[in-house]
Amino acid sequence: MINFVICDDEIHMLDKLCNLFERAFVKIDFDAKIIMRTTNHEDVLSYVASHDVNVVVLDIEFKGSHTSGLDIANKIRKINKDCYIIFTTSHYEYVMQAFHLKTFDYLIKNAITLDLLCETLSRLAEDIFFSKNNFLKIDTKGTLIDLNSIQFIEKRGLKIIYHGFHEDFEVYSTLSSIKDKLPENFVRCHKSFIANVHNIVNISFSTNIIYFKNNSSCYIGPAYKKSFMERINYESVFE
Numbered sequence: 309m310i311n312f313v314i315c316d317d318e319i320h321m322l323d324k325l326c327n328l329f330e331r332a333f334v335k336i337d338f339d340a341k342i343i344m345r346t347t348n349h350e351d352v353l354s355y356v357a358s359h360d361v362n363v364v365v366l367d368i369e370f371k372g373s374h375t376s377g378l379d380i381a382n383k384i385r386k387i388n389k390d391c392y393i394i395f396t397t398s399h400y401e402y403v404m405q406a407f408h409l410k411t412f413d414y415l416i417k418n419a420i421t422l423d424l425l426c427e428t429l430s431r432l433a434e435d436i437f438f439s440k441n442n443f444l445k446i447d448t449k450g451t452l453i454d455l456n457s458i459q460f461i462e463k464r465g466l467k468i469i470y471h472g473f474h475e476d477f478e479v480y481s482t483l484s485s486i487k488d489k490l491p492e493n494f495v496r497c498h499k500s501f502i503a504n505v506h507n508i509v510n511i512s513f514s515t516n517i518i519y520f521k522n523n524s525s526c527y528i529g530p531a532y533k534k535s536f537m538e539r540i541n542y543e544s545v546f547e
Contacts, residue, residue, distance in 0.1 A: 474522075490502070501529075
């Protein structure tokens with residue numbers, strides 16, 4: 309699932325943008341949702357800092373404010389360097405400034421159509437799914453998860469559970485069938501667990517428990533401990 313945040317200081321434009329994006333998601337079968345919509349640009353920063361946000365749609369101009377969307381984008385880059393930014397604007401002169409911030413695209417407000425937005429989102433999907441290894445399709449329905457947000461993966465009965473930072477995803481599968489699809493930072497630590505070493509915050513060697521960023525935990529199995537610790541040392545998790 310690709311998580312969008314949309315911000316515009318005019319409520320009628322915010323409503324219009326959200327409606328267009330939701331229609332575009334359906335039209336191109338894009339596994340995405342708007343997890344936050346707001347007219348307050350300051351709320352965007354706090355939300356990005358505490359949630360899994362993949363794309364921010366941001367107005368360049370905020371009426372009555374000395375802060376611009378360009379300023380907010382600079383701050384977003386410091387919080388989440390992988391977040392995609394799409395600017396909306398009524399003025400063409402801001403476009404070149406926007407691209408200096410590694411902007412994915414810009415949308416001229418009075419020219420946004422459903423077809424144009426679908427083209428933008430199709431290119432975005434291609435960039436996310438084929439240019440990067442951050443996302444994984446986990447079922448035949450096309451459900452996508454951001455692997456950066458996954459703390460660990462658990463085998464429980466006939467199901468695989470992807471334990472995310474804010475939510476879990478369950479599918480019928482096996483660890484052996486998915487391990488070759490995962491990036492190298494996902495390391496087998498137990499017959500029932502694969503850990504994302506990038507999200508480990510502590511390891512208790514006395515109890516063989518791994519602790520993750522969202523206070524969840526899993527176990528290290530005796531048969532996997534040596535190879536797991538070798539990988540931990542290689543990844544330099546705690547540096």
